[in-house]
Amino acid sequence: RRKGEPPLVSHALPFIGAAIDFGKDPLNYLKNLQSKHGDVFTIKLAGWKPTLYIGFRLILYCITHARFLFIRSDVLTSFFRTPFKDRRSDITSQDIRNLLSLFFLSRNHSLAVKSSENLRFFLETENVGIIKLHDFCKRVIFDITFNLLFGSLPDYDESCKETSRMYDVFKLYFKRSALLVDRIPIHLLPETKKARTEFLKLMEGIEWSKRENVSRLIQDIVDVNPKLEFLQQRARHLLVVLWAAQANTTPAFFWILFYLLSNPDAKRAVMEEYEQLKRNDGWPTMQDILGIKRKDLDRLVILDGCLKETMRLTGASLSVRKASREEKIKTVDGRMFSIRKGDYTAYFASVTHMDEEIFENPQDFVHDRFLVSADEPRSRFSKHGQRVAVSRAIMTFGFGATRCPGRHIAMIEIKLAVLALLRHFDVRFANPNEKTPEFDLSHLGFGVMPPATDIDVLVSLK
Numbered sequence: 001r002r003k004g005e006p007p008l009v010s011h012a013l014p015f016i017g018a019a020i021d022f023g024k025d026p027l028n029y030l031k032n033l034q035s036k037h038g039d040v041f042t043i044k045l046a047g048w049k050p051t052l053y054i055g056f057r058l059i060l061y062c063i064t065h066a067r068f069l070f071i072r073s074d075v076l077t078s079f080f081r082t083p084f085k086d087r088r089s090d091i092t093s094q095d096i097r098n099l100l101s102l103f104f105l106s107r108n109h110s111l112a113v114k115s116s117e118n119l120r121f122f123l124e125t126e127n128v129g130i131i132k133l134h135d136f137c138k139r140v141i142f143d144i145t146f147n148l149l150f151g152s153l154p155d156y157d158e159s160c161k162e163t164s165r166m167y168d169v170f171k172l173y174f175k176r177s178a179l180l181v182d183r184i185p186i187h188l189l190p191e192t193k194k195a196r197t198e199f200l201k202l203m204e205g206i207e208w209s210k211r212e213n214v215s216r217l218i219q220d221i222v223d224v225n226p227k228l229e230f231l232q233q234r235a236r237h238l239l240v241v242l243w244a245a246q247a248n249t250t251p252a253f254f255w256i257l258f259y260l261l262s263n264p265d266a267k268r269a270v271m272e273e274y275e276q277l278k279r280n281d282g283w284p285t286m287q288d289i290l291g292i293k294r295k296d297l298d299r300l301v302i303l304d305g306c307l308k309e310t311m312r313l314t315g316a317s318l319s320v321r322k323a324s325r326e327e328k329i330k331t332v333d334g335r336m337f338s339i340r341k342g343d344y345t346a347y348f349a350s351v352t353h354m355d356e357e358i359f360e361n362p363q364d365f366v367h368d369r370f371l372v373s374a375d376e377p378r379s380r381f382s383k384h385g386q387r388v389a390v391s392r393a394i395m396t397f398g399f400g401a402t403r404c405p406g407r408h409i410a411m412i413e414i415k416l417a418v419l420a421l422l423r424h425f426d427v428r429f430a431n432p433n434e435k436t437p438e439f440d441l442s443h444l445g446f447g448v449m450p451p452a453t454d455i456d457v458l459v460s461l462k
């Protein structure tokens, strides 16, 4: 260590360093180190050495290269402007069809009808069915994301088949993809490698000129290099975007459903608020549902609060930055730390999310934790006597210039999916004493941690 640099934690295992302890129980491990080394320290973690900030509200100088990838607002508008003309007579309820098409956010509301095995099952049979909730969420989010970003084929049935084919391959790739992010070489994961090769081929084979409603984001990527020799690179880029758009949205959708099902008061409050707005106050009716605007959704403050609470409880993003020059970091208590050019720095969101000074009983799901009344300040959270904005208190989407560019899409998508499902279906735990599943820690650091085990839910048409 040079003078002024953060303390370097020593570990019993030289290369692996903190990887095993961090992987087992990250929050307590970091808190323990904090009590020994203070708010800023450097650990060794499987070959790299990130400097971690533990204290909240450190003053961070800008030490990153900005890696912008904006999803343009026209993508959002296109969600709502696209007509949905595929009306099928074999759907059980007009309402479901309309509402589901709304949340599938694209002309091809494929999931509503055919391509989702689960939904098709209960849409077509109207029977009570038991489904695996996490599997269901994976399928739903893939359908939404793929059709939203990549558009769809003009022929409805062909489009549904294509989505199904893509999903079957993607799910094999997705299963172990967390290990790739952890830099495990893909040749050690033969099934994942095979699925990736197959998926890239499917991507390379897409005939873009024949598709409808391709999002601007994807169209721009496609247009950047239309030449044949770059098809493979382009396919890889597309795969990364498709992955990023689902890896966290899927578990977030799972967890909000789980918490709402576990907290009847919360579920009731969410649905009552929705029904009331719809009844009284200018919410678009089913007929003009395409006129729905983001500001309409923003009025569902209870639902918004439940989603924020979900993101707080399950979000474990590790925001990593590489110093592009030598820099000094100043903490709120006035101490300075030197960071070398090329060093990695990291902030682990759970440290804030589980901070007892900011959130009372941080382990609990409190559905109205983020609700404020008109006469209250916008945020009631504070640390060291200073107010903490909600956008700072929840860091599941990361922070700063590289904060997730898909965060608004994700929030809208999840809210609409929750409303559509709970409005039209009775959803209950198959086991009334269902316990909260453990987190799958292999996703630690990415965003939202998925459940380690799936749960059965009982679904029937209302």
Ligand code: HEM
Pocket: 067, 068, 069, 071, 241, 244, 245, 246, 248, 249, 252, 317, 318, 319, 320, 396, 397, 398, 399, 400, 402, 403, 404, 405, 406, 407, 409, 410, 446, 447, 448
């Ligand atoms: C609940 C859902 C989501 C969560 C929790 C989430 C979280 C994150 C986080 C933590 C990052 C890294 C931010 C940082 O470095 O500070 C990120 C990056 C990214 N996310 Fe998301 N994300 C979600 C949904 C989405 C969606 C729906 C899309 C696309 C439509 C998306 C696209 C991306 C992309 C492209 C990046 C890389 C940005 C860059 O490197 O500049 N994400 N996300």
